[in-house]
Amino acid sequence: MKRILALGLAATLLATACSSSSGGAGSITLYSGRSEDLVQPLIDQFTELTGIAVRVKYAGSSDLAATITEEGDNSPADVFFAQDPASLGTVALAGLFEELPDDILSVVPSRFSDSQGAWVGTSGRARVVVYDPSVIAASEIPETEDGFIDPSWEGLVGIAPTNGSFLAFVATKILTDGEDATLTWLEGMESNGSPTYPKNSPIVAAVNDGQIPVGLVNHYYLLRALAENPDEPGANHFFEVSTAGGLVMPAGAGILATSDNKDAAQRFVAFLVSDEAQEFFATETFEYPLVPGIEANPLLPPIDTIPTPDVDLSELATVLDVATDLVAQAGLL
Amino acid sequence: MTQPESVVEVDIPVAGTPAAAVGGTAPSRRRAPWWLWAATIVVLVPVAVPILFLAARALGATDAAWNTLWSFRTLRLIGRSFVLTGLVTASATVIGVGGAWILARTDIAFTRFWGVVFALPLVVPSYVLALSFVSATGPRGLIADVTGFATPHLIGLPGAWLALTIATYPYVYLITAAAIAKIDPALEEAARSLGASPSRVFRTVILPQLRPAVGAGALLAALYTLSDFGAVSLMRFDAFTRVIYAQYSGRLDRTPAIVLSIVLVLVAGVFIWGEQRTRGKGTYFTRSAMRPPARHQLSTAQRFGAVGFLGVTATIGVLVPVAVLLSWLWRGITIGSDLFVPWKAIGGSLTAGALAAALAMMGAIPIVILAVRYASKATRWVERSVFMIFSLPHITIAIAVVAFTIRYATPVYQSILVLGLVYASMFLAQATSAAKASLLQVNPALEDASRSLGKGPIATYLRVTFPLMARGLLAGGALVFVTTLKELPATLLLSPPGFTTLAVRIWSAADEGLFARAALSSLILIGVSILPVYYLSIRPKHVLDT
Incomplete structure (x- = not known):
């Protein structure tokens, strides 16, 4: 009994120590509605490339959108990477996203991003x-x-x-x-x-x-x-x-207005629409890359040939x- | 809940006398010491916070929320959940009590092996159970592949009923097995010597004494079923939790989901109230020293039946899921899937489980002592609140805790400590149920003796009561441990970023259709849970040594 209690206490201290050791200027907190099995290798590539550590919280996109809206101004998240436009729209409607810079938005055809620039589509x-x-x-x-x-x-x-x-x-x-x-x-x-x-x-x-x-x-x-x-x-x-x-629904990402490390957050979102990440989505997750010039899986018809309906994705939420x-x-x- | 009800109608030979109020003679009339209440209130804070927070939100609910509630479909779904819960509870009780009696009181061979295997479905998450049943049945299922004989697809009510019966009967079995070992065999022997048949002895002597344990196990099974989402959604059974999850994920406005969650708690309240109502006012402890019981000698036909019962249950609950998981893993290996041992998730699971178990055991102590030794209206409400939070869907609790901690406890937001407290409060009912069943079997005269010998109340609790209930408490801790290992929604939303568990790994992989990876994590989860289950299962034998 005592042993079990001691074990539990030691484990707690250890876990607390671990969780507080990462952090600092060169790191961001990512809320990912995209699962670890799909995107962790990509995040590891980003860290290798930039030296920016990424602490990831994985959960369902809509659950994370609900979490972010509950957190409001206190959100520890820097970036929200979601599976669907409705979850991104939920956060955008709550006014919690920072407008993305043009050099990120311009990489992807505008029909796959938020019309107000709150989030950018990363894969289709x-x-x-x-x-x-x-x-x-x-x-x-x-x-x-x-x-x-x-x-x-x-x-x-x-x-x-x-x-x-x-x-x-x-x-x-x-x-x-x-x-x-x-x-x-x-x-x-x-x-x-x-x-x-x-x-x-x-x-x-x-x-x-x-x-x-x-x-x-x-x-x-x-x-x-x-x-x-x-x-x-x-x-x-x-x-x-x-x-x-x-x-064709985009998965996408946006930067929280409350982020205290917006430079690193922007580098991360920019990385998601880089050729390297787009190749990753095409080959590893079998999704459509959204950046023109990157080929989708050969089993798929080209994205331009899909007669997707004419809607403003920002309105879905x-x-x-x-x-x-x-x-x-x-x-x- | 039909089983426990029938139990109390049977004549209770030891306990029926009016003088035998709960707690025996003097202690029930004594007032509980203030520090016991103080400790209980501290324990109840994390239990009450989500419940009160949800109640506050529900009071400010929109019209849309109330419209959802009163729709005909919602009411029908409540009925469906009610029916499923009743069926599962009945079957889980029969299987759990039957298994406990066979393994503790008959001369069946290999009791240790059976004891562990019979309890093992406890560690398989209900969504993995359901997924494996779906995958094993049908014309292209594993059973058809192996035997060449196609079974019908297991879906809907039969599927949900089977998966949840398998997932919950171990609760009844483990708590009952612990209690059976402490029954004084003298009563049975007396009954038998007066010519009662073994089945009559079981019905009229053993079952009534097991009443608190069976009731506690059945209530845990009922509330588990009521709050389950994984199995019912995979079995495509329209249960109430499905609507709650759908309202959470499909809406910006979360009050409808909150209102529905409150309704679920009220439905759970019916089961909690029912269990408390049918509880006898008997005493369940023995006044004399105990000897090991004589084991009932089975005839050949009975032995065949008993082994068949254990074997069929273990095949459905252990063999089928493990075979399906192995087949997925094997397929992944043969096609060269990228498989790796998730060490970080194993560490996370063990941390979460150990922390939750430790906190729940500590929290259970004052509650159980209050409930058993100083039973009153107030203590019944304490117990009710513990069962209420157990019956809430975890996503509801998780979002309430997010909203509460980010506002009022920002420094500990997404800390492992809060996560541990949430686990411990969600599963506190398991710890209190197991510990209570064992404390009820401790004769308060022992405590009176200690006090009369000059020991103070705290010293008495530490030196006498606590050691006697420690086994039940540890059993509760082990239950909390394995249940925490299966938990998903609260883990996802409340854990520190970067923290992961095996349940999270299973969900993540299965969600993406990566079944080989999901299988590997599931098998590891079962593997690391075997030790606590082994402890839980062999424990009843050890009780006799103390």
Whole structure:
């Protein structure tokens, strides 16, 4: 008993000592909604390159956005690196981001960044239809997501209605098609008994395991599954017309206005849109690089050929609550 | 909760006499010393802060929040969570009590092996359990691959029910096993010598004496189920926690999620109240010296049944998840995935677990002594608040603590100390449940004797009470340790930047579909948890030595 208490105490002191030893001028605190498995190697490259230490807090993008808005002026974070425009928009709407300098913003096509310059897009994630070609031919997939509310798709289309990417798509649909059409679509998916999942990766796994033939997901989960097991049967289908269901959502980063080390923070965000980091996103995370001239994975259609809907990504966060309400109203939540 | 209720209806041979109030004779009428209350209040601060903070936020809630609450769907989801919790609690209680009785009171072979294996599902995070069940079943699942016989997909209510039963029955089993070892065998022998059948002895002699332990374990199972998010979301069962998480992540306005969390606490309150209501007013300690119990000799058919019961449970709870994890790991190795041992996460997990266990054990001491020796309306509220925080979704607690500490305790924001306090308060119910079950079995006459010999109350607690309840307390600490190792949302939001644990590694890798990495971290998590589980499982034998 005493031994255990002593052990716990020693461990605490050790951990406290460790956590306070890093810090100082040459370091930044990063809140990353992008997972450690994906981006830690990239962060290590940055530290190697610049000597700036990065203390990272990893968690879900929306949880970190909530944390930052709760922290307000006391936030220890210098940079917020998030998976989706809605989380970035949440922080931007709260007025907690510092405007980024032009030399960072100008590297990426403006449609992938905040229109006010609060955050910059760092890589692109396309909404796609993942399907099992042994069950359904690509030609049978409807022109847009609207076709999936037809009763012939009953019980066949996997969705992740509580997932951030799905909500970003719903928010986009609200902006492009209006609330009524969006609710009609969501209700159609619900009355079709579309199987719901907590997030994208189990949908891709369910398609690969033959549990469902079709799912609405982000493009890279299948590529990763194929990298682990090349025999997986699934394939990605990109919508050929401009629709919310074919949205290319950027992951992105912004600098907190309360940051006490803005120079280092800017160097970090600039690094995320450097050729080196963009190559990393293309090859390691199977996302679209957003900086022109950097090639995406050869399995993917070029980003310019995806007819992504014409929306201001900064507005997604403003309709996020409405999107969640509609999803709940449709009975999918 | 149906199991424990039926327990008290049975005639209680030792405890039924009206004179035998809780705590025996004199102590219950004595007032609790002020320092015991002072210590309890200190312990309750981190428990009360999130609850009060949420209550304050809920009072300022928007109309949208209340609209969410009163929607028909929300009410239906509360009903679904209620049904799931009832089913899981019933099955977890049957399995947990059955296993404890077989291993403690029959002459079954290899009790040590079975004891550890039977408790082992405790250390597998419920989301890993659920993920492995999803992956093992179905036409392309592991079971079909290995046996050539395809099982149906395990999803929805049956899936959530199975995964959560497996995840929670060890709580019932461990607490009951500890209590079974301390039952005076003289009563059973008397009953048997008067011609009662073994099953009658079990129902009318053993079960009533186990009532506090079974009730505590069942309540932990119920509240765990109610607050679980990982298993229900992977099994695609629409439970109430799913809505709470969805409202948190899908909104700028967080009050709807807070209001829903408060509702969840109220639902949990029904189970807490039910457990307290059905608690007998009996005494559960023996007044005489104890001998080791005679073990019931199983017939061949019974032995077959008992081994089958343990074997099937262990296969579902241990073999299936471990086999699935190994198959993922193997696939990763064969295709040359980048795998590495996450040393930092192992260190983080051990630090978090040890700190949480130490704090929870210290916190449990005054609460348990108060609740057992000075039971009153006030102490029942203390216990209730401890169970309430156990039933809150962790994301809710985490955001409340973020909001509170950043405003009022900025220097310790995102410190390991606050993280440890949050773990300890979230899981305090496990420590108090285990310790309480063991203190109830300590005869207060021993304490009276110590006092009459001139020892003061503090010296008595330190020299007499504390050593006697230490085993239960350590069992509680071990429970908190393994539960902390599985914790995710509070760890993510409240830990210092750069701090990581195995649970975080599993989440991060599985979230990105990197199943080989997730499997490696999961297997390590199970590995480092085996030692506390081994201790928990063999402990009942040691009790007899003390």
